[in-house]
Amino acid sequence: MNKIFPSIDVAGHLQVVVIVIFSILVASSVLFAFWKKAKPGELIDEMIIRLRSWWVICIIFLFATLSGPMATCIGLGVLSFLALREIYTHLKLRKTDRVALLICYLCIPVQYYFAYMGWYNLFLSFIPVFMFIIVPFFMVMSGYEKHMGRSMGMMTSSLVLSVFGISHMAILVCHPSLNEDPAMGKGLLLFLIFLTQINDVMQFTFGKIFGKHKILPVVSPNKTWEGFLGGLIGTSVVGYYMGFLTPLDQGWNLVLLSFSVALFGFIGDAIVSAIKRDFGIKDMGDSIPGHGGYLDRIDSLTTSASPFFHIVYLMLLV
Amino acid sequence: MKRFLLILVHSVIWRSFLRLIIGVKYINRGVLKSQKQFILIANHNSHLDSMAIMSAMPIAMVHKVHPIAAEDFFGDKSTKEFLMKHFVNAILIPRKRPEKLGDPDALQIMSDLLIKGDSIILYPEGTRGEPGVMQDFKKGIALMVQRHPDVPVVPIFLDGLYKSMPKGVNVFLPSNSKLFVGEPIKFKSLETEVILKDSLEAILAAKTD
Numbered sequence: 392m393n394k395i396f397p398s399i400d401v402a403g404h405l406q407v408v409v410i411v412i413f414s415i416l417v418a419s420s421v422l423f424a425f426w427k428k429a430k431p432g433e434l435i436d437e438m439i440i441r442l443r444s445w446w447v448i449c450i451i452f453l454f455a456t457l458s459g460p461m462a463t464c465i466g467l468g469v470l471s472f473l474a475l476r477e478i479y480t481h482l483k484l485r486k487t488d489r490v491a492l493l494i495c496y497l498c499i500p501v502q503y504y505f506a507y508m509g510w511y512n513l514f515l516s517f518i519p520v521f522m523f524i525i526v527p528f529f530m531v532m533s534g535y536e537k538h539m540g541r542s543m544g545m546m547t548s549s550l551v552l553s554v555f556g557i558s559h560m561a562i563l564v565c566h567p568s569l570n571e572d573p574a575m576g577k578g579l580l581l582f583l584i585f586l587t588q589i590n591d592v593m594q595f596t597f598g599k600i601f602g603k604h605k606i607l608p609v610v611s612p613n614k615t616w617e618g619f620l621g622g623l624i625g626t627s628v629v630g631y632y633m634g635f636l637t638p639l640d641q642g643w644n645l646v647l648l649s650f651s652v653a654l655f656g657f658i659g660d661a662i663v664s665a666i667k668r669d670f671g672i673k674d675m676g677d678s679i680p681g682h683g684g685y686l687d688r689i690d691s692l693t694t695s696a697s698p699f700f701h702i703v704y705l706m707l708l709v
Numbered sequence: 710m711k712r713f714l715l716i717l718v719h720s721v722i723w724r725s726f727l728r729l730i731i732g733v734k735y736i737n738r739g740v741l742k743s744q745k746q747f748i749l750i751a752n753h754n755s756h757l758d759s760m761a762i763m764s765a766m767p768i769a770m771v772h773k774v775h776p777i778a779a780e781d782f783f784g785d786k787s788t789k790e791f792l793m794k795h796f797v798n799a800i801l802i803p804r805k806r807p808e809k810l811g812d813p814d815a816l817q818i819m820s821d822l823l824i825k826g827d828s829i830i831l832y833p834e835g836t837r838g839e840p841g842v843m844q845d846f847k848k849g850i851a852l853m854v855q856r857h858p859d860v861p862v863v864p865i866f867l868d869g870l871y872k873s874m875p876k877g878v879n880v881f882l883p884s885n886s887k888l889f890v891g892e893p894i895k896f897k898s899l900e901t902e903v904i905l906k907d908s909l910e911a912i913l914a915a916k917t918d
Contacts, residue, residue, distance in 0.1 A: 476732050480885040
């Protein structure tokens with residue numbers, strides 16, 4: 392048990408973030424309570440439900456991030472499983488795809504094992520190289536060719552979204568060269584999650600206040616150019632000042648990194664929205680009150696985690 | 710002993726497995742706790758249906774609830790029959806009518822169970838159908854209601870389990886699904902046609918949101 396949950400030993404600069412996150416939560420809770428008293432309505436009720444989920448999400452995420460690599464890997468593995476199950480629930484697969492799907496589920500523990508061991512090359516090649524060959528092969532073996540291309544495409548891309556992308560958060564805290572100082576990986580992971588969520592909030596706020604020109608009128612009518620640009624700039628600024636979490640010491644590196652988190656986060660959000668629109672559903676599930684399903688909450692992270700890791704890798708280790 | 714085993718298998722192992730791994734959500738399960746005895750009717754698309762319904766039962770009742778299964782399908786191999794009888798708590802009935810005196814009569818078997826105070830799970834469609842399509846109901850449910858009008862009939866709608874284990878496959882895979890429990894049906898009259906119509910409507914109405 393001690394291996395999974397070593398006594399939480401949080402370095403000084405990580406404590407700052409934990410305090411910041413909880414102050415934001417407490418401040419919003421107080422603010423919302425006053426708002427509800429002054430002006431009760433449907434909007435504030437929905438915001439309070441969302442905020443309550445945020446409390447739970449933040450506590451679980453902080454615990455998984457700070458308590459050690461094994462807890463992080465197990466926690467993210469469960470998250471990947473829940474996300475993949477959510478996608479599969481809506482995919483219209485053929486009966487003959489079931490063996491391939493079983494293999495997709497079995498990928499999760501293997502991928503997180505590689506992440507935990509810090510076997511960088513295996514971790515990187517397991518899904519996009521080996522599984523992209525093996526999963527379609529099992530479909531071929533089932534011997535039923537109608538709509539096979541569609542199934543192959545859907546299954547491999549859902550694997551990338553729900554397993555490969557998310558697992559990059561695990562390798563952040565497990566990669567040997569990134570974790571010579573054990574607080575380094577944790578700091579980077581917190582930086583990534585914090586910025587991705589800040590980007591969501593910034594996009595939402597700027598969109599609500601200044602939003603006029605729709606950026607994706609068909610797929611996601613709520614997104615505007617103003618919100619998108621506000622998110623990019625706001626996140627870069629916040630990222631620059633949160634730089635103490637990362638081992639990067641040059642300002643332009645931090646701005647570039649935060650900028651990419653915002654950009655790729657937006658792309659992930661748009662991709663998941665498009666998939667939902669294709670399935671004809673509003674949310675992927677109803678597991679998190681006020682937020683929809685798990686994949687609705689982590690949509691930005693599915694695509695921002697892997698570019699983030701590789702940019703950090705290029706900046707620090709190459 | 711058998712009761713303990715059934716509680717362990719259904720209320721502990723299966724319920725946690727279905728909830729955590731398969732992703733089944735039980736909705737409005739409280740209805741079951743408020744009744745002492747019932748006839749459960751549900752739509753039928755998957756082999757997992759009976760397991761899901763059994764796992765939803767209150768602990769105090771598990772040993773008194775019997776899924777009704779076809780003898781010719783489940784009673785053909787001794788191991789399958791053993792599992793069905795002792796782990797699923799199922800009662801096997803013949804699908805055909807009794808031809809000569811002394812043959813087992815399906816309706817009589819079910820009646821005896823209800824008289825004993827036990828509950829039964831019936832699939833009025835008779836067999837597993839295609840998902841989303843309700844087949845015509847068999848008359849058995851109406852005959853049971855006419856014989857035992859005092860036993861409440863509770864409708865259950867199973868949504869999504871067919872994705873986890875469709876007809877014709879032997880492996881189940883995780884896929885979010887829901888088990889809705891409806892309120893006990895109040896039949897407008899005890900005519901066969903009316904009972905069948907009310908049952909169908911009640912099963913469909915059990916699905917909320």
